[in-house]
Amino acid sequence: MVSKNQIKLITSIQHKKYRQEHQLFIAEGVKVIQELLQSNFVLEHLFVTEAIFEQVNNAQKTVVKEQDMKRISALSSPSSCLALFKIPAPSTINDNGLIVALDDIRDPGNLGTIIRLCDWFGITQLLCSSETVDVYNPKVIQATMGSIARVNVNYVDLKAFILNSPLPVYGTFMDGNNIYKEELPKECILILGNEANGISSELQKLAKNKIAIPRFGTLQQTESLNVATATAILLSEFRRNS
Amino acid sequence: MVSKNQIKLITSIQHKKYRQEHQLFIAEGVKVIQELLQSNFVLEHLFVTEAIFEQVNNAQKTVVKEQDMKRISALSSPSSCLALFKIPAPSTINDNGLIVALDDIRDPGNLGTIIRLCDWFGITQLLCSSETVDVYNPKVIQATMGSIARVNVNYVDLKAFILNSPLPVYGTFMDGNNIYKEELPKECILILGNEANGISSELQKLAKNKIAIPRFGTLQQTESLNVATATAILLSEFRRNS
Numbered sequence: 228m229v230s231k232n233q234i235k236l237i238t239s240i241q242h243k244k245y246r247q248e249h250q251l252f253i254a255e256g257v258k259v260i261q262e263l264l265q266s267n268f269v270l271e272h273l274f275v276t277e278a279i280f281e282q283v284n285n286a287q288k289t290v291v292k293e294q295d296m297k298r299i300s301a302l303s304s305p306s307s308c309l310a311l312f313k314i315p316a317p318s319t320i321n322d323n324g325l326i327v328a329l330d331d332i333r334d335p336g337n338l339g340t341i342i343r344l345c346d347w348f349g350i351t352q353l354l355c356s357s358e359t360v361d362v363y364n365p366k367v368i369q370a371t372m373g374s375i376a377r378v379n380v381n382y383v384d385l386k387a388f389i390l391n392s393p394l395p396v397y398g399t400f401m402d403g404n405n406i407y408k409e410e411l412p413k414e415c416i417l418i419l420g421n422e423a424n425g426i427s428s429e430l431q432k433l434a435k436n437k438i439a440i441p442r443f444g445t446l447q448q449t450e451s452l453n454v455a456t457a458t459a460i461l462l463s464e465f466r467r468n469s
Numbered sequence: 470m471v472s473k474n475q476i477k478l479i480t481s482i483q484h485k486k487y488r489q490e491h492q493l494f495i496a497e498g499v500k501v502i503q504e505l506l507q508s509n510f511v512l513e514h515l516f517v518t519e520a521i522f523e524q525v526n527n528a529q530k531t532v533v534k535e536q537d538m539k540r541i542s543a544l545s546s547p548s549s550c551l552a553l554f555k556i557p558a559p560s561t562i563n564d565n566g567l568i569v570a571l572d573d574i575r576d577p578g579n580l581g582t583i584i585r586l587c588d589w590f591g592i593t594q595l596l597c598s599s600e601t602v603d604v605y606n607p608k609v610i611q612a613t614m615g616s617i618a619r620v621n622v623n624y625v626d627l628k629a630f631i632l633n634s635p636l637p638v639y640g641t642f643m644d645g646n647n648i649y650k651e652e653l654p655k656e657c658i659l660i661l662g663n664e665a666n667g668i669s670s671e672l673q674k675l676a677k678n679k680i681a682i683p684r685f686g687t688l689q690q691t692e693s694l695n696v697a698t699a700t701a702i703l704l705s706e707f708r709r710n711s
Contacts, residue, residue, distance in 0.1 A: 336578075340695055347694055349686025372693075377686075407709040443708050444591025444619075452589055452701070453582055459698035460705045466685050467649040 229274060229291045229299065237299040237311065243361045250314045252363035256306040262373025263312055271311040274299065279307045301365035314363055318379050321352040322392060324414055325465055328385050330430050331358040331421040332454060338362065339370020340455040341419070346374035348462040353380045354388060354416075389416060389433045398426050398434030399457065406438045411465050419461075422454055471516060471533045471541065479541040479553065485603045492556045494605035498548040504615025505554055513553040516541065521549045543607035556605055560621050563594040564634060566656055567707055570627050572672050573600040573663040574696060580604065581612020582697040583661070588616035590704040595622045596630060596658075631658060631675045640668050640676030641699065648680045653707050661703075664696055 229237075237253065239245035246252055251271055254260050257279075264270060264285075273288045280290045296305045327350055332338050338360050345353055360367060362380045371378075389396055397411075398418040418434055420426035426434065440452065440460050452460070471479075479495065481487035488494055493513055496502050499521075506512060506527075515530045522532045538547045569592055574580050580602050587595055602609060604622045613620075631638055639653075640660040660676050662668035668676065682694065682702050694702070 340698060343695065344698055346686070347682075347684055349684075351686070440589075440705070442589055442591075443711075444588070444593070453585065456582060456586055456698060456701035459694070459701040463682070463702040463705060469685075 229289065229295045233272075234295070234298055237309070240311070241301050241365055243364070246314065246361070246363050251311045252314055252368060253301060253365045254310045254312055254368050255300060255302055255308070255365065256369065257308060259368060259371070259373045260308055260310045262376050263310070266376035268315065268376065269313040271313055273308065273310045275308045283308070302369065317381055320354070320381050320383070320388075321379060323394070324352065325350050325462075326352045326354060326394065326416045327458070327462075328354040328356075328389070328416050328418045329359045330356050330385060330418055330426050331424075332419065333358075333360055334422055334454075335360050335364045335366035336370045337422065337453070337455045338364075339367040339372075341458050342367070342371040342378050342380065343374040344455070344458055344462055345378045346371075348466050350462065351377070351379055353378055354385060355380060355382045356385045357382055385418070386429055386433065389430070392416060395436055396434050397436040397438055398431065399439060399461070400426075400431075400434075400437040401439060403437035403439035405441050406461065406464050407441065409438055411468070413469055415465075417461060417465065419454055419458055471531065471537045475514075476537070476540055479551070482553070483543050483607055485606070488556065488603070488605050493553045494556055494610065495543060495607045496552045496554055496610050497542060497544055497550070497607065498611065499550060501610060501613070501615045502550055502552045504618050505552070508618035510557065510618065511555040513555055515550065515552045517550045525550070544611065559623055562596070562623050562625070562630075563621060565636070566594065567592050567704075568594045568596060568636065568658045569700070569704075570596040570598075570631070570658050570660045571601045572598050572627060572660055572668050573666075574661065575600075575602055576664055576696075577602050577606045577608035578612045579664065579695070579697045580606075581609040581614075583700050584609070584613040584620050584622065585616040586697070586700055586704055587620045588613075590708050592704065593619070593621055595620055596627060597622060597624050598627050599624055627660070628671055628675065631672070634658060637678055638676050639678040639680055640673065641681060641703065642668075642673075642676075642679040643681065645679035645681035647683050648703065648706050649683065651680055653710070655711055657707075659703060659707065661696055661700055 240251050254263055273285055274291045275283050275288050276293050276296050395415045397415050482493050496505055515527055516533045517525050517530050518535050518538050637657045639657050660668055
């Protein structure tokens with residue numbers, strides 16, 4: 228049974244303001260919740276539908292009716308389980324290795340997909356500008372498919388961080404060097420820009436190493452790649468020879 | 470002014486059944502519509518809001534109120550324009566070069582993103598199994614960002630096509646060969662599998678060349694990549710040395 232107050236709390240924390248107030252976030256779906264339970268995230272509450280209630284072995288579980296799950300879910304097709312986890316204190320930044328820096332990524336699906344890619348490519352540190360979408364947005368958590376448990380995400384002043392770091396800085400530009408012909412370092416900061424506007428002019432100046440993913444084909448009219456697919460190609464290139 | 474009958478028609482063709490009946494599909498947003506207008510697609514009708522009506526130079530334009538645009542749009546944040554285009558007759562399949570074959574891709578965003586990737590990497594032929602989401606679904610058209618104008622998409626019996634083709638067949642498998650160490654051909658069929666289940670067992674047997682994108686990092690717990698990001702990495706590898 229889920230109380231009216233719980234419904235109110237859960238729907239409120241779909242919004243950043245209330246997530247910050249309550250220091251809680253929502254995770255949905257068996258796979259994502261399982262991965263978070265196996266990590267350092269602290270479970271606050273677990274709601275499961277009658278259909279799978281018997282299969283779930285967790286002391287904090289509460290059974291909910293399917294129509295209530297629809298009310299508390301942020302998804303258009305609700306899963307059989309929804310959990311509330313505590314937002315952890317920000318962890319210390321790993322300031323070495325390959326660091327991915329997101330300059331104003333707005334789409335929750337893109338941020339979640341990039342976190343999943345970082346996890347796949349063994350990148351443990353992701354930095355986000357303060358304008359980047361909140362990592363605890365339910366759609367971000369959903370798109371990470373649990374990878375959020377293994378990637379450090381910190382919101383920082385990217386300019387200040389870069390100016391204080393000895394690492395070389397890479398960014399993608401239309402007229403950058405062909406990434407397939409570049410010798411890429413094992414340690415650096417790789418900046419990825421906003422979906423519509425690319426890397427901000429302030430950070431462009433700091434990205435001394437300008438790279439580009441070449442286009443193929445005869446027409447050459449495709450304007451751009453989606454930032455998540457561009458990230459996939461870039462991380463693959465940074466890792467393939469390491 | 471948009472009539473009640475037009476609203477009924479437009480909302481109906483958000484569904485495949487009515488798209489097939491009327492042989493029309495919806496495109497939304499300035500960029501997507503512009504790309505389609507510059508291609509061989511035939512415009513049936515163009516609806517624009519008052520805000521941009523004067524800027525649009527097209528004889529088939531109709532002005533609509535913003536609240537009507539909300540009613541006819543398939544997007545949660547409607548654009549300032551929406552167009553109906555005729556569904557073209559299926560074009561002849563280009564049976565050479567690098568051909569991408571989708572085995573039961575269900576997510577419209579994934580299909581649209583894969584079409585945009587094909588366009589970027591100069592791949593002109595995409596084959597879809599009959600279970601793959603309809604390419605004229607409004608969310609697919611949206612995610613292609615106009616690339617649909619430059620990529621041939623055909624729905625075929627993949628098994629029959631592959632058995633009749635002399636091209637080598639590649640597919641991704643957990644235990645496949647490291648793609649970074651493979652010598653990849655310029656011409657082949659590359660099969661991409663369903664989001665949840667991968668490549669169907671029937672097609673697995675036909676994919677004689679088994680490849681894999683290596684995982685990095687120490688934890689190695691990431692289960693899989695999203696099919697669109699996996700496609701990005703695979704196409705980049707197939708093209709980088711060509």
